[in-house]
Amino acid sequence: MSLLTVGTVAFDAIETPFGKTDKIVGGAGTYIAWSASYFSKRVNLVSVIGDDFDMNELDLLRARGVDTEGIDIKAGKKSFFWSGKYHLDMNTRDTLITDLNVLMEFDPQIPESYKDSDILMLGNIDPALQIKVIGQMPKRPKLIVMDTMNFWMTDPFIDNLKKVIGMVDVLAVNDAEARQLSNEYSLVKAAAKIMAMGPKYLIIKKGEHGALLFHEKNVFFAPALPLEEVFDPTGAGDTFAGGFCGYLDKTRDISYENMKRAIIYGSAMASFCVEKFGTQRLKELSHKNIENRVREFIDLVQFDIEIAE
Amino acid sequence: MSLLTVGTVAFDAIETPFGKTDKIVGGAGTYIAWSASYFSKRVNLVSVIGDDFDMNELDLLRARGVDTEGIDIKAGKKSFFWSGKYHLDMNTRDTLITDLNVLMEFDPQIPESYKDSDILMLGNIDPALQIKVIGQMPKRPKLIVMDTMNFWMTDPFIDNLKKVIGMVDVLAVNDAEARQLSNEYSLVKAAAKIMAMGPKYLIIKKGEHGALLFHEKNVFFAPALPLEEVFDPTGAGDTFAGGFCGYLDKTRDISYENMKRAIIYGSAMASFCVEKFGTQRLKELSHKNIENRVREFIDLVQFDIEIAE
Numbered sequence: 111m112s113l114l115t116v117g118t119v120a121f122d123a124i125e126t127p128f129g130k131t132d133k134i135v136g137g138a139g140t141y142i143a144w145s146a147s148y149f150s151k152r153v154n155l156v157s158v159i160g161d162d163f164d165m166n167e168l169d170l171l172r173a174r175g176v177d178t179e180g181i182d183i184k185a186g187k188k189s190f191f192w193s194g195k196y197h198l199d200m201n202t203r204d205t206l207i208t209d210l211n212v213l214m215e216f217d218p219q220i221p222e223s224y225k226d227s228d229i230l231m232l233g234n235i236d237p238a239l240q241i242k243v244i245g246q247m248p249k250r251p252k253l254i255v256m257d258t259m260n261f262w263m264t265d266p267f268i269d270n271l272k273k274v275i276g277m278v279d280v281l282a283v284n285d286a287e288a289r290q291l292s293n294e295y296s297l298v299k300a301a302a303k304i305m306a307m308g309p310k311y312l313i314i315k316k317g318e319h320g321a322l323l324f325h326e327k328n329v330f331f332a333p334a335l336p337l338e339e340v341f342d343p344t345g346a347g348d349t350f351a352g353g354f355c356g357y358l359d360k361t362r363d364i365s366y367e368n369m370k371r372a373i374i375y376g377s378a379m380a381s382f383c384v385e386k387f388g389t390q391r392l393k394e395l396s397h398k399n400i401e402n403r404v405r406e407f408i409d410l411v412q413f414d415i416e417i418a419e
Numbered sequence: 420m421s422l423l424t425v426g427t428v429a430f431d432a433i434e435t436p437f438g439k440t441d442k443i444v445g446g447a448g449t450y451i452a453w454s455a456s457y458f459s460k461r462v463n464l465v466s467v468i469g470d471d472f473d474m475n476e477l478d479l480l481r482a483r484g485v486d487t488e489g490i491d492i493k494a495g496k497k498s499f500f501w502s503g504k505y506h507l508d509m510n511t512r513d514t515l516i517t518d519l520n521v522l523m524e525f526d527p528q529i530p531e532s533y534k535d536s537d538i539l540m541l542g543n544i545d546p547a548l549q550i551k552v553i554g555q556m557p558k559r560p561k562l563i564v565m566d567t568m569n570f571w572m573t574d575p576f577i578d579n580l581k582k583v584i585g586m587v588d589v590l591a592v593n594d595a596e597a598r599q600l601s602n603e604y605s606l607v608k609a610a611a612k613i614m615a616m617g618p619k620y621l622i623i624k625k626g627e628h629g630a631l632l633f634h635e636k637n638v639f640f641a642p643a644l645p646l647e648e649v650f651d652p653t654g655a656g657d658t659f660a661g662g663f664c665g666y667l668d669k670t671r672d673i674s675y676e677n678m679k680r681a682i683i684y685g686s687a688m689a690s691f692c693v694e695k696f697g698t699q700r701l702k703e704l705s706h707k708n709i710e711n712r713v714r715e716f717i718d719l720v721q722f723d724i725e726i727a728e
Contacts, residue, residue: 298646316628319625330722333629336607337607338607367722374722413680414676415680415713
């Protein structure tokens with residue numbers, strides 16, 4: 111199968127209690143593509159960059175089977191730049207700089223060769239653009255997954271956000287966003303309200319506290335791996351999404367049972383992402399590393415209790 | 420086998436976003452005994468109360484196989500009373516009143532008939548008293564489990580706390596307490612430091628985010644059940660401990676593998692506890708209820724991933 115993702119490819123400058131970086135490569139599309147590339151044979155990436163971007167980074171992605179035809183390179187323009195500083199607990203951060211640059215004029219165009227992609231992963235961008243992307247697919251993908259953020263949950267974006275939420279199969283948000291979107295504190299109640307907006311599946315990401323997958327009356331919980339240190343949380347959610355979609359694409363199975371496995375693989379990929387700055391750790395993984403990490407997740411949560419029927 | 424627990428039997432007055440109570444029965448010893456009574460054939464309870472206590476509550480405990488010979492009833496004195504108010508997120512609370520009353524003169528005496536108890540569960544009390552209890556056991560119990568709290572992690576209590584921590588097999592604390600005790604933010608690092616103080620097993624309770632069990636290089640994670648509402652979190656940690664110890668006692672198996680199961684049973688009991696005020700929900704459970712709840716935990720976390728060796 112094949113995976114189409116739309117998301118930012120950008121520069122980040124990150125400061126954590128462990129250090130700080132100059133401009134390094136980031137963006138949701140970048141993390142999703144790197145992570146998915148360990149599973150999907152073909153990842154189709156749609157994004158926009160300026161000609162200040164480090165084009166070697168695109169070569170690295172292409173070497174991993176990521177098609178970059180869908181990346182619009184704007185001559186004489188600057189790439190999207192975000193800078194942030196994490197607090198000591200690593201769960202909260204301050205945004206220092208947001209230079210939208212080319213993102214201001216992002217008008218995603220899906221190349222012809224991408225249009226038969228089986229899974230569509232919409233990274234966190236303006237919901238108006240997410241709608242536009244879905245509209246360009248001549249045939250509905252087998253599965254549409256979307257990420258978003260609190261910024262789009264207020265006027266004037268909320269109407270478009272609700273519209274696109276009504277068009278997708280899987281929505282992935284964090285716990286604070288689920289609460290804001292539903293106006294419910296209980297995540298169980300929040301999930302019911304959000305699924306009533308359209309998505310058959312809802313993933314609520316809780317960072318170091320793991321992730322929940324809701325579907326109808328079912329709920330599945332995947333922990334985050336307890337790590338000695340979280341070095342840099344940037345991109346962990348996108349890496350999770352990339353692993354999740356990539357695994358579903360590779361296994362050609364979009365059932366609830368397989369989504370559980372996909373969430374474990376996504377969590378494993380995210381656990382690597384936070385070990386180093388930016389995409390660095392994602393660039394050096396082997397399939398053996400990933401298998402061993404997934405085995406750690408199995409050891410972490412598996413127990414055998416037999417209950418007589 | 421049999422379980423000996425030492426802990427407060429007291430009055431609480433609780434306010435949550437869902438309502439408030441007059442004086443109701445609470446205390447760590449009460450919750451531990453109620454919870455363990457669904458597993459242990461015999462729960463031996465050591466505590467202290469005033470003669471203002473509702474003695475019908477002791478009848479209810481005795482009807483569940485809890486031996487109350489070890490409860491010292493002080494004539495003309497008042498029982499320990501705690502009053503607290505939970506914030507909207509239910510994870511934080513303000514203490515409104517702490518009337519120590521009989522707790523000021525608590526001098527635990529272990530009845531002869533309790534002295535061959537197999538498992539000793541030390542509820543959260545002054546570590547000097549926890550040491551005194553261990554000292555009264557002519558033969559070391561097969562397993563000693565202890566709870567404590569941040570209050571004892573400062574002078575002049577910290578030395579005794581470290582001493583008793585060095586005497587037990589299993590320590591149960593919450594995440595904030597683990598960080599305070601170890602001076603490490605990472606729970607993995609905190610666990611290593613705390614186990615170096617003596618306990619072979621460390622349980623870190625994370626409330627709505629579940630619980631971790633550390634042992635040597637192993638870590639097991641049990642989620643909390645996602646609930647529609649948490650009505651009253653009071654006693655959840657003690658109920659967890661009671662279920663944990665009760666299950667180990669019932670199954671006569673204190674291995675790491677069985678502790679994983681015990682943590683799931685403890686978590687199941689805690690998930691009931693928070694559904695109503697005080698001990699109310701714990702008083703009305705059936706074994707069928709508990710089995711069904713444990714099955715929900717299985718559904719919540721179990722997945723099947725096969726990794727080739």
